[in-house]
Amino acid sequence: MTQSPNTWHSTRRPSSGLLIINFILLLVLLVLTIWLAHLDLQPYNGLLALSIAVLKTLLVALIFMHLGFSTKVTWVFALAGVVWLGIFFALSLTDYISRGWAPRMDNISPAIEFIPPPPGIHSHPVVDQSENPGPPAHGSAG
C-alpha cells in the first residue's frame, strides 16, 4: 500500500474547527437545558429536557463520532440499538399504561381505573392488581 494511512478510511472527517464549534453548541444546549428546567413549563418540562438531550446526542454522534461522515451501513449499526430500545420501551409501556401505572391520561382508555400504590410500607405483600383489570365500579372492559 503506498497510500498514506490517513486516507485508508474512505470517508471524510470533520476539521478541528468544526469540532470546536460543535463543542460550543453543546455547551449552549447545556445552559439552555438548565435554564428551561428552572422555568415552570409543566407539563412540558420533561419532554423539553429530553428533546434537548436527544439533540445533544445527535450532535455528538454526527460530528464527534463521525456518523455524519460515515457509510450507510454504519448508520444502520448506530441506529439499531436505538430502535431495539424503542421496541422495549413501546411494548413494555403498553402493559404499564393499561394497568394504570401512569397517572390517568385523558386519551387512554378510561375503563381502567388508576389504582394508586398503597401509602406506607406494609409488613405483608400487598396484592392490588389482578389479572383482569376491569374495575368493579365501572363494569369490566377486559
Next chain:
Amino acid sequence: MTLLTPSSPAPALVVPENYLNESFSLRSWLLTTDHKRIAILYMLSITFFFALGGLAATLMRLELLTPHSTMVSDDTYNKLFTIHGVIMVWLFLIPSIPTTLGNFLIPMMIGARDLAFPRLNLLSWYLFMIGGTFILVMLLFGGVDTGWTFYPPLSTSRVHTYVILTAAGVFVTGFSSIATGLNFIVTVHTMRCPGMTWHRLPLFIWSHYATSIVLVMATPVLAITLALIAVERIFHVGIFDPAYGGDPILFEHLFWFYSHPAVYIMILPSFAVVSEIITCFSRKNIFGYAFVAYASISIALIGFLVWGHHMFVSGQSTYAGLTFSLLSFLVAVPSAIKVFNWTATLYKGSITFQTPMLYILGFIGLFTVGGLTGLFLAALPIDVHVNNTYFIVAHFHYIMVGGAVMAYLGGIHFWFPKMFGKLFPTWLSQLAAITIFLGFNLTFFPQFVVGYLGMPRRYHHYAPEFQIYNVLSTAGASILLVGYVLPLIYLLWAMRYGPAAGPNPWRATGLEWQTPSPPPTHNFEHIPIVARGPYDYLEEKPQNA
C-alpha cells in the same frame, strides 16, 4: 505416523499439515486464535455441560417414576430442574451450533482466513469457561432452586441458595455470547471473498447472521436484569417487590425481553444446518433462497416483539396480552415459510438417507410439532389452561431437543469428515439417529398429554392418574440416553480409527468442501473468487449419484 489397522485403506505416509497437527502443545491450543481450534475447544466444553445437564434430567425423570417423593426432597427437586434449565440453556443450547459449527465454518464458507477478530473469539471461549466455572462452583456449594427464570421476590428475598453466584456465571457467559455475535456480524459484513455477494452466501451464513443480531441485541438486557437481581438480593430496596411499591412483572418484562429472543438464538442456527444438509442430500438447489434467507432475518426481528406471551397469566394487562398474542401468531409465519421451502426442496430431489439427512428429516417433523404447539400457546385462552403444565415443557423440548439438538447432531455428523478428516461408521450412526428419534418421541409426547390433563411443571408430587405418562416418558428418556451415548463413542473412535475422508465425501457444494480435510490453518492457499450461487447441485448428471 498414522496407525495401520486392517479396516482402514492404505493411508498416505505423509499427513499434510493441517490445523490439528500443526502443533500438539497445550499452549498452542489454549492460546490459539484459529477459529477452527476454538470451535473444537467449545465442542469439548459444551459436551461436558450437556452431560451435566443431562444428569440432572436423568435424576428428575427417575424421581418422576412415582407420584410421591421417593429419591429427593422438594428442595432438591427444585434445584434439579433449575440446574437442568440453567445448564442446558446457557451452557449448552445457546452456544452449541454457533460456537462449534459457526466458528469452524463461517470463515471457510465466505472464503476468509479467519473471523474478523480472532483474539476476541478466544476471549469469548475463556469467558464461557469462566461463567461455566461459576456455575460448577455454585453446584458444589449446594445449587440454586429458583427455576432458570429467577422470578423475584422469590429469588431476591425468599431463598437462601446461591442465586448471585449463578447470576454471575450467566452474566459472564452472556458476554461470551455477545462477543461471538459481534464477531460474526462484522465478519459477514467485511470479510466475504471477491464475488461472494450477499445473495451468494450459503443460507448457513444468513441464519447465523440472524442469530448474531439476536445475540447482540438481546443478551445485554439479560446482563442488566441479572445485575439488578443481584443488587436487589443484597440491598433489598424493593424494585421488584410489591410491598415496597415495586413490580415483579417489571422483572418479567426485563427477563423475557432477552429470554424469548434467546429461543431464537437456540433455533436459528439449526435452520442454518438444515438448509445445508437438505440441499446436499436432495442433490438440489434450495427452493426459494431469498424467502429462506429473509425468513431468518424476520424471525430474528419479529422475535423481539413477542416476549409477553410468557406473561399471559402473570399479571400483565389484558391489553398487553392481546398485543403479544397477535404478534406471536405473526412470528410463526417465517418459520412456516422455511419449513415449506425445505419440503419443496425435497420434492423431486434425489434423496438419500445418510445419517445427517436422517437427523434433518427428524428435525423438520419434530420442529413442526413444536412450532404448531407454540401457536396453540399464543392463543390466550389455551395458554391460561396449559400454562405451567407439562404441555409447555413438551412444547419447548420438541423445539429444543427434537429440533435444536437433532440439528446439532446432524451438523456434527455432516461436517465431522471435514473437521477431522475421517469417516464414521454408517450403519451405527443411522441406528443412533433412529434411536434418538424414537426415544425422543416416547419421552416427550406423553408430556403433551399429561400437561393438557393438568399435571403442573416443576412438581415431583403429582396426581396418581398421571403416573402412566411419566413412566412412558422416563422409559423414553432411557432410550434417548443410549441414543446420545452412541455418537459419543463412535465419533471418538472414528477420530482415531476411521478411514480417511478426503476433501468432499458428501460431494457437497460450498467453499469449505474445496479445502483438504482437515483444513490447513489458514484455510485457503489463495482467497477464492466466487462466481456461482451456493447450491449448484442441478449441474450434476443423475448417473453420477
Next chain:
Amino acid sequence: MPEAARHLPPTLAMQFEDPLQQHEASTLGMWTFLATEILFFGGLFVSYTVFRLAYPETWHTGSHHLLEWAGATNTGVLLASSLAVALAVHFAEHQRRTALLLSLASALLLGFVFLGIKGIEYHSEYMEQLVPGINFNPAHDPSGRLQLFFFFYFVMTALHALHMLVGIGLLGFLLYHAGRGHFTVPGANTNAVEIIGLYWHFVDCVWIFLFPLLYLVR
C-alpha cells in the same frame, strides 16, 4: 517495519486483506458493541421510566435532593473531554504527536475530574443518609418510595462511573502508545484511537441523558 510499530499489532492483521477492510471491521465492531451498551443501559432506563410514571412526586422530591451544580458541571466536563478525544483522533490522523498527547492527557484529566465530582456527590448523599440499603433514613419519605428514586440514581450513575473508569483505562493505554509514537509514525494504524474515541463519546451520551433524567425532574 519501523522499530516502534513492532510493539503494536502489525499494521495489517493476518485475517485482513487490506487496511480499508481492517478499518471498516474495527469501526463496525465498535458500533456493534455500542449497540449492546445502549441495550445494557436501556434496561435501566425502561425500569426508571416505569417508576417515574408511577411516582412522579417522589421523583420530583428525589431530584431536588441531588446537587444540581455537580451534575451540570460534570456534564460540561464530559462534553469538554469528548472534544479532547475527538481532537485526539484528528491529530492522530494528521500525525501530530504532541497535539495528540496533549488532547489525550486532557481527556484523561477531565475524566478524573468527573469522577472526583461524582465522589463528592456520593459523599454528600451518604452524609445525608440517602443511600438505599446502606443508611437510608426513612424520615426522608414516609411513603417509602424515595428509596426507589435513589436506587436508580446510585445504580445508574455507578454503572456510568464504572464505564468511565474503563474509558480512563483505555485512554491511558492510548496515551502510552501515543507517547511511543505508535500512532504517528508513517504507516501507523490509528484505528485504536478512533474506536476508543467512539466508546468515550458513547459514555458521554449516556450522561447527557442521565443528567436531565436524574437532576432536572420538575
